[in-house]
Amino acid sequence: MTGRLIFGLLLALAPVFASAEDDWTARKLELTDWKAVFGRIEARDQIPARSRLGGTLVDVQVVEGSRVAAGQLIAQVVDEKLALQLSAVDAALQSLNSQLKNAMAELARGENLLERGATTVQRLDALRTEVDVINGRIGATEAERNVLEQREAEGAVLAPNEGTVLSVPVTAGSVVLPGEVIAEIGGGGFFLRLAVPERHATRLKEGDAIRIEGPDGEQEGKLAKIYPQIENGRVIADVEVAGLVTDFVDARVLVRLPVATSKAIVVPSKAVSTRMGLDFVTIARADGTPVSRTVVLGATHEVAGETVIEVLSGLTGDEKLVAGHE
Structure with a gap:
């Protein structure tokens, strides 16, 4: 009589089970271990x-x-000395042009005198040389003026x-x-720059999916570049994120990196029930009889679009689970 009473109490505590189409299996999977670090929003x-x-x-x-x-x-940017130097160069050019005008007049007069035999060829050559020298000085002064104008234009930032x-x-x-x-x-687009402890450097690969905790929920990014130089024991990496909020440059953002994998037993979240502060899953025995088993749960994961919970103890894997409700 006592055995029947205990069995009746166990049945009262066990959930009412659904049809076979809601049955699940405890699975052994390799789960990604994520490390939380802070990244900074920076311009490329x-x-x-x-x-x-x-x-x-x-x-x-x-x-x-x-x-x-x-x-x-x-x-x-303005340098007042340049204006003074330009004024001095302009005055020098004006003087040289006057000298050139006078030298050319002397040359024309010399050519006229040479035709009448009143001067020598040597004198005419000297006049031509004087004109050439003044033209050369004018060219050098104009080049100096161009340099000053270029320096003045470089004041534009x-x-x-x-x-x-x-x-x-x-x-x-x-x-x-x-x-x-x-x-x-800052230009060329914005990205997240991370500083990851060097012990995780060998586990990072360009193209890995990265999780970002944004103001509107979790986003996914891509590990775009890993820099080879380690600074202060940390590896520098860049993450590209579509639609990254760039209102504040150098703002810190929580990022989760895939740094390792571990074997775990997982069950669907719907297969877990909580009673009196304890977590239970219901497994089917070999003869199909359901029985509740206490489990210790770990983190929740998303696997192929399904929400599963890691079981730290209470299951060995491959158990047949039965869905139900209180």
């Missing part, structure tokens, strides 16, 4: 826009966050590439030196 190309001329920064046309096109004027202005470390009125950074331009 970060190129400084530098001043080619030393002088005073008189105008800055961009601020942080501005969108610029390649070759766009973003700032203007141009965007080296298309992208977003990440930083502007100077302000209008600052005195800048040649080569000084006026703005930092």
